[in-house]
Amino acid sequence: MSPLSNPSLVPPPDVIRLAAEDLAAGYGRHAVLDGVSLDVAAGRFTALVGPNGSGKSTLLSAMSRLLAPMRGVVTLDGKAIHRMPTKALARELGILPQNPLQPEGLSVFDLVSRGRYPHQGLLRQWSDADEAAVERAMRLTGTLEFARRPVDDLSGGQRQRCWIAMAIAQETQTILLDEPTAFLDLRYQVEILDLLHDLTLNHGRTIVAVLHDLNLAVSYADTVVFLKDGAIRGTASPPADCTPALIRDVFGIEVLMVPHPETGGPVFIPRRGGDTA
Amino acid sequence: MSGARTQPLSLPRRRAHGRLAAGLLALALLVIMCAIHLGIGSRFIWPGTVVRAVFAYDPANFDHKVIIGLRLLRLLSGLLVGAALGMSGALLQLVTRNPLGEPHVLGLNAGAALAVVLATTLGLAGGTAFGALAARPLVAAIGAGLLFSLIITASSAGRDGLTPLKVILCGVAFSAFAASLTSALLILDEQTLADLRLWLAGDLSGLTYAGLACAAVPAAFAALGALAITPQLNALALGENVASGLGVNLRRTRFAALGAAALLCGASVSLAGPVGFVGLVAPHAVRILISRDARLLVPLSAVAGALILLGADAAARTLLAPRELATGIMTAVLGAPVFLLIVSRYFR
Numbered sequence: 001m002s003p004l005s006n007p008s009l010v011p012p013p014d015v016i017r018l019a020a021e022d023l024a025a026g027y028g029r030h031a032v033l034d035g036v037s038l039d040v041a042a043g044r045f046t047a048l049v050g051p052n053g054s055g056k057s058t059l060l061s062a063m064s065r066l067l068a069p070m071r072g073v074v075t076l077d078g079k080a081i082h083r084m085p086t087k088a089l090a091r092e093l094g095i096l097p098q099n100p101l102q103p104e105g106l107s108v109f110d111l112v113s114r115g116r117y118p119h120q121g122l123l124r125q126w127s128d129a130d131e132a133a134v135e136r137a138m139r140l141t142g143t144l145e146f147a148r149r150p151v152d153d154l155s156g157g158q159r160q161r162c163w164i165a166m167a168i169a170q171e172t173q174t175i176l177l178d179e180p181t182a183f184l185d186l187r188y189q190v191e192i193l194d195l196l197h198d199l200t201l202n203h204g205r206t207i208v209a210v211l212h213d214l215n216l217a218v219s220y221a222d223t224v225v226f227l228k229d230g231a232i233r234g235t236a237s238p239p240a241d242c243t244p245a246l247i248r249d250v251f252g253i254e255v256l257m258v259p260h261p262e263t264g265g266p267v268f269i270p271r272r273g274g275d276t277a
Numbered sequence: 278m279s280g281a282r283t284q285p286l287s288l289p290r291r292r293a294h295g296r297l298a299a300g301l302l303a304l305a306l307l308v309i310m311c312a313i314h315l316g317i318g319s320r321f322i323w324p325g326t327v328v329r330a331v332f333a334y335d336p337a338n339f340d341h342k343v344i345i346g347l348r349l350l351r352l353l354s355g356l357l358v359g360a361a362l363g364m365s366g367a368l369l370q371l372v373t374r375n376p377l378g379e380p381h382v383l384g385l386n387a388g389a390a391l392a393v394v395l396a397t398t399l400g401l402a403g404g405t406a407f408g409a410l411a412a413r414p415l416v417a418a419i420g421a422g423l424l425f426s427l428i429i430t431a432s433s434a435g436r437d438g439l440t441p442l443k444v445i446l447c448g449v450a451f452s453a454f455a456a457s458l459t460s461a462l463l464i465l466d467e468q469t470l471a472d473l474r475l476w477l478a479g480d481l482s483g484l485t486y487a488g489l490a491c492a493a494v495p496a497a498f499a500a501l502g503a504l505a506i507t508p509q510l511n512a513l514a515l516g517e518n519v520a521s522g523l524g525v526n527l528r529r530t531r532f533a534a535l536g537a538a539a540l541l542c543g544a545s546v547s548l549a550g551p552v553g554f555v556g557l558v559a560p561h562a563v564r565i566l567i568s569r570d571a572r573l574l575v576p577l578s579a580v581a582g583a584l585i586l587l588g589a590d591a592a593a594r595t596l597l598a599p600r601e602l603a604t605g606i607m608t609a610v611l612g613a614p615v616f617l618l619i620v621s622r623y624f625r
Contacts, residue, residue, distance in 0.1 A: 086524045090523050091524070095522035
């Protein structure tokens with residue numbers, strides 16, 4: 001599968017699914033984000049990148065209601081998410097936080113099934129629709145073959161795929177992921193990004209992910225948002241618009257930009273410490 | 278593995294049948310335990326006679342009269358106390374994500390006992406007047422809830438916030454504090470001390486049907502509430518952020534779970550005084566033998582708790598017969614090693 005989007009299958013770029021307006025958020029009284037505004041296009045893959053402590057995870061938390069904003073508003077299809085009923089929001093917006101807890105001995109099937117929580121009620125427990133959604137999510141993520149095994153028996157990459165399966169089983173139009181490729185070796189990183197790309201391209205989902213690998217973000221995402229010091233420093237859409245100057249500004253390093261030999265897209269190579277341009 | 282590939286989702290369901298069978302087996306064990314428990318006393322009565330006494334009562338038969346007239350109340354109270362403690366322990370372990378979560382360790386029992394003694398010395402919940410009996414489980418639940426809130430507040434202080442170890446240490450400290458207040462109250466009031474001495478050790482004695490009914494009503498409401506929030510508790514087991522993302526209202530879920538735990542603990546303390554370790558052992562036994570899924574863990578912890586309490590009560594009354602030990606002493610003998618085992622496993 002080509003990491004580049006097929007334009008004919010993607011919805012027009014002017015449909016905004018998720019939007020943050022003049023958002024300030026943080027922990028305690030300390031505002032990590034101050035006055036951030038961001039529009040996330042429907043059916044696209046948006047990557048958030050930036051140095052440690054730049055506010056990427058805080059932005060993701062505030063946009064998914066894990067964190068109440070100090071100021072500003074987040075809207076999903078025009079509705080303010082902090083005023084929606086929790087379960088109703090969870091049927092439209094899914095969030096996979098970093099380092100979720102791994103209950104001992106929980107089977108993959110049981111974990112993915114818990115993604116169906118927002119679709120269940122006191123009198124409406126497990127249904128055929130739940131079963132079908134779980135099976136679809138597991139098929140898509142390639143986790144069906146170890147459905148019965150405990151999650152804590154699996155490798156890091158398989159485990160991450162199980163958590164993503166849980167988020168997919170939630171059947172939300174929009175999925176937010178905080179560093180879904182952290183601590184994974186390169187092969188699993190590529191696998192997860194292929195999967196996220198497939199979700200936007202072939203399943204019409206809107207994906208927002210915090211990523212730490214700049215080149216992977218540039219080659220997989222439809223839009224790359226650069227954060228630094230709690231503010232957005234630049235947005236590359238398409239990511240080919242990325243410039244070495246923007247990267248120097250955000251990450252404080254000098255990079256060389258070379259064309260990808262197959263796709264022609266930009267690839268950034270950090271210069272060694274002493275070699276200034 | 279081709280079989281697993283063609284019908285992969287039927288397999289977890291088959292395991293669900295296995296869990297159902299295990300649950301039914303636990304219930305069957307409980308019925309057997311009930312028959313043995315009814316047989317035990319100053320004069321042992323064989324299970325065959327016990328069953329006939331229950332299902333074909335003959336008022337002319339002396340054994341039947343002993344079972345229905347004297348022993349049935351103790352059995353029913355034991356069932357309620359054990360089930361309430363087991364379920365309360367399961368709720369506390371799930372919601373505090375602490376393997377040592379238990380009404381005794383976390384101070385709920387001590388708070389409940391203090392509240393009951395205080396109300397008794399003030400003349401509010403003592404004696405056998407119906408109003409006092411009806412108030413007792415609720416007074417105990419309020420005491421349990423208040424002391425536990427204090428413990429949570431105290432252990433949340435500090436830079437690293439609420440850690441499992443701090444909750445346990447605060448629980449032990451505040452329990453000791455509440456127990457010494459209880460002792461002080463009792464020293465000042467000798468009449469109450471005489472009435473409550475055995476009760477304070479945790480024992481199924483001095484029971485009445487009115488007291489049982491008054492404890493059963495709040496316990497039943499709490500149990501229904503607890504069963505209703507088991508899907509939320511399952512989501513909470515994946516971490517607070519995942520649970521919020523799935524649409525769980527964290528504050529409401531915690532409040533409901535802790536409220537139910539306090540009511541269940543209050544019901545049990547009002548009948549049998551502070552009985553320890555049943556709430557610790559029962560959920561761990563269910564987890565190891567049957568399932569960690571809250572939807573099964575919560576109800577089956579009630580079954581396991583009843584089994585353990587009846588077993589301990591039977592042992593308390595037979596080991597040194599004709600003398601009787603307090604039920605709570607037996608549960609502590611059983612529970613303390615389990616407590617140490619869990620500590621060595623989780624707090625290395």
